[in-house]
Amino acid sequence: MYAEAAAAKPQPIPAHLRRIADGAPGAEAAEALRAWRALRDAGHLLSANQLAEFVARGVLSFPALIDQAFNREFIDWVAGGGSTGEGYVGEDLRTAWPAGSLVPRLLAMPQVAGIIASLVGPSPRFDHVALHRVPAGRLLGQNWHADATIDPREDAFDLQLMYFPHDLPAEMGGTMLLPGSHLRMVHEISIARYQHFVGQMPTICPAGTIHVLHHGIWHRARGNATDRERLMFKIRLNPRWKQERLYAPGEHRSPEINGILTRTEPWMGVEGRLEVINRIRLWRHLTGDPQFDARMWMGRLESRPQARIHPASGPE
């Protein structure tokens, strides 16, 4: 995943970060810019194609991203009574936990920091955290829901990371996700009437996997049919910088990206084209390219020619 980013030709610093670094809001922005540059130069930022995948599906999966030694340490820490309940809502993420404790170590791993910086920028705001512990033999899962509430932002989003420190076989449940559902306007558990979707995605994955979610993704915890407790650490982050061109330098207009953005999910039915339009709108914001289009889905709607072939007085 990082080879592509590393191979990309270096591009100018995004204008908004440069402006921030040059003046208000001051030293904090300069520090953020330095952090973003370091991740860029080390090849840890997401590529434009990965960002397109996130815009289209609302989820990116990184199997076994975290090494086994850290996974083991995390599991043992929880078993020993450890709690991730540090920080408070709205705090700067950098100060939400004691330095050197497990959560900041996880988030500071270059590959994790690169994901975060690519999507919500460096030094995001801490929203909330949850350590989900599903007991062995709890067969009943949750209803489908989206977290928080209706969120009509079109040019910004929050990020949610799900970290699974142990192997997650099918019988252990995990989280069920609905790829592509993130741009739908629903309130929390108002979607409980649905039980199954064609194309739903169970998080069956190896230890150390991180799933990266748009805040609007529809999801639910599944039951746990094993004799072992299931762990999942989730954290929500808010952007503190404009989410424009935060990904690795690279071409954001390409046939491949058009293909990613226009590929619909099987559960969307006739509404697939509406989702494509909403994705293009988001892509325009994230790339800073208000003219971007894919297969003319926006160009058709925006075609309102003003030039006349007749004089203003009308046809002769």
Next chain:
Amino acid sequence: MTTTPIPTDGHPGRRQRLLQLWLGHSDLHSGVVAWSSYDPALAGRPPDDLPTAPPYPTAMAALRDGWRLIQFSPAIPPAPGSEFRTSFLPNEVLLEKTEADHVR
């Protein structure tokens, strides 16, 4: 699947099962994209299984299998200014099947 008998509470004889299907578009022959089922014979919600396919490929297939359609969501035009906003799934079909208590 657990099938704990539920007392009929003075309404013996017939039990109503419900099946909700969401279709790809508004033709009953179009493919099922989501589904839910409710069975009063079960205590609580159904087990958290991992199905690989809908119970029927189309609503018509469910009708052929004896389900009765009791509601089909209306076609509602988008509100001005919200033409591209998506939310709940459209094309919702509610079906029922009644059966004698002694069947299961």
